[in-house]
Amino acid sequence: MRAVMPFVLIFAAFVLLALLAPLVAPLDPNSQNLLGRLKPPGTTARGIFYLLGTDNLGRDLLSRLIYGARISLSVAILSVVLSGTAGTILGMAAGLARGWTETVIMRLADIVLSVPAVLLAIIMVAVLGPGFANVVLVLALTRWPRYARVAYGQTLSVANMPYVRLARFMGAKTPRILLIHILPNIIGAIIVVATLEFGLMVLFEAGLSFLGLGVQPPTPSWGAMLSTGRAYVATAWWIAAFPGACLFLLILSVNLIGDHLRDRLDPKSR
Numbered sequence: 001m002r003a004v005m006p007f008v009l010i011f012a013a014f015v016l017l018a019l020l021a022p023l024v025a026p027l028d029p030n031s032q033n034l035l036g037r038l039k040p041p042g043t044t045a046r047g048i049f050y051l052l053g054t055d056n057l058g059r060d061l062l063s064r065l066i067y068g069a070r071i072s073l074s075v076a077i078l079s080v081v082l083s084g085t086a087g088t089i090l091g092m093a094a095g096l097a098r099g100w101t102e103t104v105i106m107r108l109a110d111i112v113l114s115v116p117a118v119l120l121a122i123i124m125v126a127v128l129g130p131g132f133a134n135v136v137l138v139l140a141l142t143r144w145p146r147y148a149r150v151a152y153g154q155t156l157s158v159a160n161m162p163y164v165r166l167a168r169f170m171g172a173k174t175p176r177i178l179l180i181h182i183l184p185n186i187i188g189a190i191i192v193v194a195t196l197e198f199g200l201m202v203l204f205e206a207g208l209s210f211l212g213l214g215v216q217p218p219t220p221s222w223g224a225m226l227s228t229g230r231a232y233v234a235t236a237w238w239i240a241a242f243p244g245a246c247l248f249l250l251i252l253s254v255n256l257i258g259d260h261l262r263d264r265l266d267p268k269s270r
Helices: 005-019 061-097 099-114 117-128 132-159 162-169 174-210 222-232 238-265
Strands: 043-045 048-050
Touching (some): 005 061, 005 238, 061 099, 061 132, 061 174, 061 238, 099 132, 117 132, 117 174, 162 174, 174 222, 174 238, 222 238
Antiparallel strands (some): 043 048
């Protein structure tokens, strides 16, 4: 636990900054100061101190990073909740019902998994249009099969347990069996998958925003900030460096926390 504690603190810091963004951000993230554009970190322009410098429109980079954390974390949390809920329900239903239900659900999951996730997300966003809600929906629709496959495999092993057979024999309905007898026994594996998927959702959101298919300007987004900064790498390195560092730290922290949870919740790994 001690080894992963620094990364837990880093993740907690990102969450707190996102929640308290209006209180901790020094400036309005969309406030422009064209006379102070492309200022390096630690400089002052027109009486305003810019700790991490400014971007090509003179906006405070620190404030935009803090508000950008809100977008990345919100998209990741909502997409993980939606995809995890849908995938878990479908996977448990396929594992318990078997027959044609199993065939339809698992073949659909195989079809979705056969298409590269990034390509599928780009196509769906291009069809539905960019925006916060559409990005969450697209990520949820492209990632549910992973939860479904895990839930399906876990349900197959639990469904033959004596207490599940006894519940069926006593007349318990399928929803009750899934909720009371199966879900508590597979939730550990689902939590591990959700933790690992969280970092992937942050990366996908940044990638879509980098391509202009995510949250639209002027809303701050780490991916959009990276896209802007690539044109100024030689003259204003901080515009791309700081969002990239935030993405690196957040995704690394979440992945290491997920590995730790897997070791704690999976008896085989332990």
